[in-house]
Amino acid sequence: MSTDSSQSPPSRRGLIAFAWVWVGAPLAYGLYELVRKATQLFTG
């Protein structure tokens, strides 16, 4: 039990944030382009 407290696993917050930005940024670009195109249904 004492081993658990002295060797707590490293925090992965930075890695998690990086990984989600890695996939989230291109997806956001795709969604932006999609919204731009979809608005043509109401304006075109």
Add this chain to the structure above:
Amino acid sequence: MSPPVAPPGWSRWLVPPAALSVHLSIGQAYAWSVFKPPLESALGLSGTQSALPFQLGIVMLGLSAAFGGTLVERRGPRWAMTVALVCFSSGFLLSALGAATEQYWLIVFGYGFVGGIGLGIGYISPVSTLIKWFPDRPGMATGIAIMGFGGGALIASPWSAQMLESFGGDSTGIALAFLVHGLSYAVFMTLGVLLVRVPRTPKPAEGTPNAPTGPQVSARTAVRTPQFWCLWVVLCMNVTAGIGILEKAAPMITDFFADTSTPVSVSAAAGFVALLSAANMAGRIGWSSTSDLIGRKNIYRVYLGVGAVMYALIALFGDSSKPLFILCALVILSFYGGGFATVPAYLKDLFGTYQVGAIHGRLLTAWSTAGVLGPLIVNWIADRQEEAGRHGSALYGLSFVIMIGLLVVGFVANELVRPVHVRHHIPAPREETADVHRQQPESA
């Protein structure tokens, strides 16, 4: 390559981005149409010829997922993602060589055959791992990944178009675009290869529930059960119904309102297609997550039952109300996406996590079948109706009736799904260690 086991403290929230990095990449396949016009003009191809790389790619997706599933389960997700990365990127590199040397067969072989293997192995690579990390929310977890496959086309479509505009639409420009695609996707997918881990214990992270218990069935046995084939019919009918709209969305909305006071322009029709893509993607994550709350059988009742009602509404009143037509089409497309994303969790409920990736791979043959069936029905009927002198919404009425029939068949198949008989379960080694073995089949 041995399956990468997560070190202590590894967060399960690192696994969805790993899966997304692969699915967002291979989802590019649905944006192949961007390359068609430049290829046709640069290499003097017909429309049918320029579609060959995509068609072969989808065939290879189905075949490699069906036949490679067991290998993916045995070797683990990192091996599978590496194979997907190498094949998918090599496919683009071979296509670049084909375009540069104006050897079209090399593009068909590279993108279609080699890249297609990457599509199939990549598609199933994270499914089993995600379900093991998220035993409490398998629908949401697989929904995120499979949403990525839809999202891949959203990214690639404008990106590839801009690239071709910059490099030019001649063979050199196309070759350069293929080269950049191959290298970029290799880098992007590397994140998945590096991050993916299989859980080390039945309890993958603090605060998450215990490993799932229940049936564990091998892929070989699963395909011999009626449950597998009922689900095969369910998926095939649901996908066919969705493709029925997706395949001809732009001409359909134009035809429906051609004779009204508010006809639909070409750009508005393109906007409609984009909106359908959004519904398809939202359905993948939204409905699949909902299935964790209301159950898999119930959510497919919604997809198939409400889907049939939506088709009936379009057939009866679609040409009198544009908002109704759009709303019904969006709901149908959200069910189409939801059906894809929920099926791995349904398989997990029925057959357990033991070889769920391999079983999923075999089930994807339903997708390949629907990919042929859906467009065939809608296009063939529309052509015959046109020959008979009909126009507007009358071109699609019969197709919609057939789609309703197919959805009813799927609904009945879903009702026939029962828990898998215990004689099909793999024997548990010992009661106290059973869960650990179930959680780490790849390390066996």
